Amino acid sequence: MKKAVSVLLIAAMTALLFVGTGCGKQKQLIMATNAEFPPYEYHEGDKIVGIDAEIAQAIADEVGAELVIEDMAFDSVLASVQTGKADMGIAGLTITEDRLQNVDFSTPYATAAQVIIVKEGSSITTPDDLAGKNIGVQLGTTGDIYADDIEDANIERYNKGFEAVQALLQDKVDAVIIDNEPAKVFVDQNEGLIIVDEAFTYEEYAIAVKKGNTELLNKINDAIKKLQDSGKLQEIVDKYIKAE
Numbered sequence: 001m002k003k004a005v006s007v008l009l010i011a012a013m014t015a016l017l018f019v020g021t022g023c024g025k026q027k028q029l030i031m032a033t034n035a036e037f038p039p040y041e042y043h044e045g046d047k048i049v050g051i052d053a054e055i056a057q058a059i060a061d062e063v064g065a066e067l068v069i070e071d072m073a074f075d076s077v078l079a080s081v082q083t084g085k086a087d088m089g090i091a092g093l094t095i096t097e098d099r100l101q102n103v104d105f106s107t108p109y110a111t112a113a114q115v116i117i118v119k120e121g122s123s124i125t126t127p128d129d130l131a132g133k134n135i136g137v138q139l140g141t142t143g144d145i146y147a148d149d150i151e152d153a154n155i156e157r158y159n160k161g162f163e164a165v166q167a168l169l170q171d172k173v174d175a176v177i178i179d180n181e182p183a184k185v186f187v188d189q190n191e192g193l194i195i196v197d198e199a200f201t202y203e204e205y206a207i208a209v210k211k212g213n214t215e216l217l218n219k220i221n222d223a224i225k226k227l228q229d230s231g232k233l234q235e236i237v238d239k240y241i242k243a244e
């Protein structure tokens, strides 16, 4: 009898323990990104910070989940959303027709442009001058896609945008095609580089979710709208992008 009681007691305590940890453990919201894209996502010490990281945190707060940021190669971000390994891709992701075949996108939260970085004094002064040149891009980005259309150009693809910029500094490529805000950061950090006046294309950034995950998509869109209406989004942007 005594034994039976203690077995019951242990069972009850174990059950309580499970319930207890279950309550304490918040649902996770997994964000896939490539933290090589300042000011949207980059490493600061052992943390990943930036505009996208803060937007993601605001969405997680809204959804009542714990944000988990997973850093990976840029060309894995959409794949991990597609396969459900991550709940959302936030990586300065440009909405494109091709990508819309594979994932759903939120309402846009930023506008961007592909720009050209060259060395000071370069003969490349407009996008037309890129024909026949060696061009550095980050693998799988819209810069990569656009560079592909340039006549007789030789495209060098790097895993990180900054690696493309280093190749330019070392004269391994003649120009780099990359998003405008990271371009500004890289040009500020490295002497002798300029951004060509004329932008290459205009695009919009949005958050990617698995196709058909309307439940999460609606929550994300609600969160974006709240961030926009309250002025919080602008506050986040202003924190990372200083007005010229």
Ligand code: GLN
Residues within 6 Å of the ligand: 034, 037, 074, 091, 092, 093, 094, 095, 138, 140, 141, 142, 143, 161, 179
């Ligand atoms: N906006 C570009 C794209 O979506 C680049 C994004 C990035 O490098 N993180 O392809």
